[in-house]
Structures are given as structure tokens and as C-alpha cells.
Amino acid sequence: MKRKVTLKQIARELDVSISTVSKALRNSPEISDDTIQKVQAFAKLYNYRPNNIALSLKNRKTNTIGILIPEIVHHFFSKVIRGVELVANKRGYNVIIGLSNESFAKEVINMEMLANGSIDGFILSISKETQQLQDYHHFNETMSQGMPIVMFDRVVPDIKCDKVIVDDFNGAKHAVEKLIENKCKSIALITTKDYVSVGKLRTQGYLDALEESKITPQAELILKIDDNLDYEVHLEKLEAEIEQLFKSNKKIDGVFAVNELYAVSAMKVARKLGLNIPNDIQVIGFTDGVLSKHATPSLTTVSQHAQQMGEKAADLLIDKLESENEDEDESYHTVVIPTELIERKSTK
Amino acid sequence: MKRKVTLKQIARELDVSISTVSKALRNSPEISDDTIQKVQAFAKLYNYRPNNIALSLKNRKTNTIGILIPEIVHHFFSKVIRGVELVANKRGYNVIIGLSNESFAKEVINMEMLANGSIDGFILSISKETQQLQDYHHFNETMSQGMPIVMFDRVVPDIKCDKVIVDDFNGAKHAVEKLIENKCKSIALITTKDYVSVGKLRTQGYLDALEESKITPQAELILKIDDNLDYEVHLEKLEAEIEQLFKSNKKIDGVFAVNELYAVSAMKVARKLGLNIPNDIQVIGFTDGVLSKHATPSLTTVSQHAQQMGEKAADLLIDKLESENEDEDESYHTVVIPTELIERKSTK
């Protein structure tokens, strides 16, 4: 089991100094052609590759960016990662991933681990627990140490950093407007508790769309799900709540749900109650994941362009990283990614 | 914008040497209590954290493990990552992710990038293109440089390394046996081209189950999909092929598909053709992802316990990393994760 070959070993074998080897490999004019040939041949033979860790230490730059997300088993986050990876690799950066599992403590620990030299900057979406606690000291500390942060999707408005967000408000609003256009008279909303920032914004979009059409929102048509439950497990509970909603409001003919799962569950319950989609009830969801595409009927949904978000976030971060030396650009951008209503079979 | 505080800075401020600071922080008996107090107080005040990069360089150990997978927007791989992350963090390791996007070239490049000091070992699943080309030099080179590799799911049998695999053969076999038990007489198989190792194994399981029940496999009941197509885009093509299968074999009363998507698509096509599931046709898929759970009807499927695979892979790798010093344990393990048939509404 050989170790990786280093400059020092090459130098010893060829009886030259380390610096000569280093220069020869980079084709320095200081070094004679003879030596360059010799060194490069030897390096190729032994498959020499510079040690990234040593380079990072010397350059005080890791060329690695850290992604910190609440959960990876989610189409949305996976796609964001994909976008980040795409442009990061294109621009010569690696990607390292931390998972908070929606926990504040894990978010803090993960940040500290990565912040101590492992990465040059963060791309993150904050955990639900952090949103509840509203404790953002770790973000501020990290940034005060000169490490840039780009937040996406679930952001904290007060924190000064670059942000990439979905136009949750208008995405929701347009979806509900679509339902209204399609003659829905009694439109239910299935959303999360208010502390989830995106849920709140989508709820506001729903309300705004109703108001603009002079429809008075009715509290009993709004179902707020406790999103702390792991719905992989508590699927029945979710469905029971939706069933209750439908049963006590028989006139519901449209549903807007703030995520895929709620929408698909609503369709399932509706079908169980003997309702036809889209004839009796039309349904629109949020997030264009696999569920929407392959549900029966396929689900009309608000697409967030997750991959594009990831790409944009990575570009913002790398721009900041690479500008830092030249000009101390202390301005922060918030990029809003427009949503798109993808019409499928769950609406008329 | 402050930089991160280093030992050197603390030393300068407190007018002691760097080594004294280092020792004081680690409570060395060499250092007087007074100095220890002073240094630790100062370090706490300025939130000192040792620089991981410097530690990695010094210790020749990064405490980071690299995951290299073909695709992240997949429930299966996401869950594996989750498992790896879980035990890695528990055992003091970070996780860094590389995506090959099913491309051989990207797999090689990503490996080289990570292998040069960034990580201590690999957990990977090989790309489809690599499986086709059967070019495994990068794995062998990496291992010959003393970097351990654990392969999971899509493995290369010839390569000497730890492996974590799904019992694809028996998983498929049991699924088909279930269909036979349920009185299916004409069972179709929807699978991939043979170069995909797992597809091949599942196909063999299908054939074996048939033979054991004295049923002669019929070539026209086996549909081999070209898995190179991105089925996010080529969904219609997939469905058209399945429709063709059903139309030319009207007696089909059971379907075993080697993944979720094929199974769900089969159900969709069947329904379109006016067939009832599970009364006219029973369907079983592979991989317990979101699609299976939320399909209508919910899909009976072979669960691979992806998260458990990730956990096991991480344990194997870290065990190897941490044993390496003591005894040169050159034995390799192959862990087979048993599958589980999760019965839902698509079978009787």
C-alpha cells in the first residue's frame, strides 16, 4: 500500500530540491528544459497530484463550498444541490454537505465544523427549529469571521447576506387565481403553521388572490398542518385531518396546498370520498417533484425551479468569494426566482 | 471583517509562545494553572477554534469521507446519504459529496479531486456509463494509494473492497413468487438493459421464481428499457413501450418492475387501458420511495432499506480507517442487506 507521492519524494529521487520540482511542474522559465522534462516524466509516471489540503492551508482558500440543508430526502433540496454542484464544479469548486435534520443544535454544530477552515462559504436553508427559536447567532458569528453566506428558500429577512428566494407569494397567488378563473367558488387552503416562512407567504398569496376577486376568506377552509410531524410516518393523521376538512365543508370545489404531499393527500382523500378530480374538485400544489408528475391524475403545481435556485446561489457565493480581494463589495443581493404554474390534469 | 483567530495571534496578545498556547488549551500539565486560565479565557472570548485544514495536514487525516454517487435527485441515493451522514457525524466525520451524473468522465474527475487529500476514504456507487465501459482503473489507482473504498448497490464484483449490496436476486424472486401465489398466470417483467448490474440480478430473480414454479419464461413478456434516457423527459416513450407490451399480451395479469417509475408507469398505462388494479393486473415494484407510497393505488414494492445501507457502508469505511494503524487488516467484507416486501394496494 503505497502512500501518495509528494514533491519531497520526487526531489529526493531526482536529486534536486523541492522548489525545483515545484517550479518544473509549473513550467517555470527558471528551470532548464532538461530538468523540466525529467521532472514531469517522473511525476507522470508516479501519478503525482498536488495535495489539496496543503494547498488550502497555503492559499487560505479551500475551493470548497458548504451546503447546509434541513433534509436531503426531498426532491426540492436534492435539486438545489444539483444546481449548486453544477456551477460549483464548473467554476472549480467542490461541494460539501451538512444536514441539520431540521434541528437547531445540529445546524449550529455542523456550521462550526465546516466553518473552521473546511470551506470558503456557505449556501444554506435554515431548519424549522431555527425558524421557531429565531436564534440566528451562528449565522452572524460565521459572517463576522469573514465567511460569506448565501441563504435560499427559507431565509431570514433581517440577516444581511445574499439570498435566493422563491416568489412564494405570487406563486401561490397565481395558483389560486387559476382556480378562481376555473370557476371554483369555495377554495380550501392546506398549509403549515405560520412559523414556516414559506408557508406563511404562500398563505398570504392565497388570501390576496381571494380578496382581489372579492371573495371573503373563510377560516374554516384553511387547514394548518403541524409540520413538525414526520409525514412519512404520520400519513394517516394528515389524511384524517384533510378528510375532516372536506366533510365539514362539502361545498369545497378547489384546493390549494402549499406542498406536493398535502396536494396528493388531498386528491387521495377526495377520491376516497367519491369526488372526481378535476370535475368536482380541482387541486393545485406547490413544488414540482416526482409526486406531482406521477400522481393520478397528474397534479397541476407551482414549480420553483429548484435547480436554478441552486445555480444562482452558487454563482452569488462564488462571485462574492472571488471579488473579495479586489473590492470590498459589501452590498447584498436578493434574487427572486419566479415560479411557474405547470398545468396538468388536476385542474380543468 | 475579522479573520479567524489563530494560535499565533493569541500568543502574540498574551506574550507567550505558540506552543504554550496550544498546550494550555489542551490542559497540558507542563503549563501553569495561571497561564492555562489566562489562555483559555482569551480563547473563549475570541471564540478560537482550531483550523481543520492545518490539523488535516499535520495529522494526514481529514476526518472526512467522500460519497460519490451517480445522481442525487433520487430517493434511494438521498436515503443512503442520510444513513452515511448519520453514522459519520456520530463518529466524528464529515461528509463530502460528488456527483457523477452517470458519466464516466465526471466520475473519474471527481474521484481525483477528492482523492488528493480532501478525504480519508470513499463510499460510492458506480455510474451507468462506467458499468458499460467496464473501465475501473480509477478505483484501483485510488485504492493502491492507500485510500479505502466501500461500494454500495451498484458494485463491481472483481474489485477487492468492502461492499454493501441489496439482495437484488432474492428481492425480485420473492416479489415474483408473491405474484404467483396470488394466482397470476402471465407475469410480465419491465427491466433495464443487461449492463445495469442490479437490473440484471433482478431479472434473474424473476426468471428463477418462474422456473421454480414450472412456468416457462416468455421472451415477449420481458420488456427491456433503455435506461440511458432521462425519463424525466422521455416519460411518454416509456409509457408507449409499456402500452405496446400490454396490447400485444392481453393475458398479462401480473407485472414486476425493477424500479418505482416503471411500476407506476405500468399502473398508469393499465388504468388507461381500462384495467383494474389489482383485480385485473397486480403490480410490484422495486425501491420504496415516495412514488410507491403515494401512488394510486399504493404500490406493493421491494424495499431496499437504503438508509441502513448508508449506515452500514459508513461503519465499514470508518472501521477500516481506524483499524489501519493497528493491524493491516486486508480482508474485505460484503454485506448483503436483505430486502423486504412491502405489501400495499397494488396486489391482492
Add this chain to the structure above:
DNA sequence: TGGCCTAACGCAAACGTTTTCGTGTTTATA
């Protein structure tokens, strides 16, 4: 008072690079 022990600390090397600044040798020029 001389010698020794111990407490408390600093020096320097090492990890693997890159790069600046010498230094020695050869060649060309006056």
C-alpha cells in the same frame, strides 16, 4: 555555596505546497 531537581516555558520540526530571494556557475561583453 555548589549541585541538582523541577516547574514552566520556548524552539523547532513536521505535514505539503508555493514563491521570493539569494547563490553559484557559465557565457557574453568591454
Add this chain to the structure above:
DNA sequence: TATAAACACGAAAACGTTTGCGTTAGGCCA
């Protein structure tokens, strides 16, 4: 022939740690 310039290379510092060992000073004992 003496001197300058060109050439080819090496030494050393730096990035931030840890650690074995050397060093200093004081105290103690005989």
C-alpha cells in the same frame, strides 16, 4: 582578462497545528 549579465537551481519562509526536547530560573538539599 575582468566584469556583467544570464541561467539554473536551492534555501527558507509561510499557511496553522502539535509535540518532543531543550532551556531557564528558582528552590531545595547537603
